[in-house]
Amino acid sequence: MISTFDISSDIDIIKIYGHGLGKADYSYYQSIFDSVDLYHGKTKVMFFWSDYEGKEKEQIHKDFVKGVTNLIEEYGTTFTNKDHGRNLFTKLLLENRLTIQEIPVNALFLNV
Secondary structure (H helix, E strand, C coil), rough: CCCCCCCCCCEEEEEEEEECCHHHHHHHHHHHHHHHHCCCCEEEEEEEEECCCCCHHHHHHHHHHHHHHHHHHHHHHHCCCCHHHHHHHHHHCCCCCCEEEECCCCHCCEEE
């Protein structure tokens, strides 16, 4: 069975929650980011995280931000124009197209 997923290039916002940010997941993100032409496009990418027991909240946040940063920087290395790749994270921030935001776990189920 062959699985495909088509993502329209005119997506306004991509919201990501509860998905790994490890290197093993980069190919999924690359496919999504390529589909919306993340560098030249207008799509916003929102990453959400939640606090959980067993780890300090500040450390969870720090690790999550590092994961997002690594993901965007790694994605940038796939560009032919290496200058675009090096400045992608900053470009997304300056254009208000990258958000890293906490969502309390109890807020996830308010509208279910």
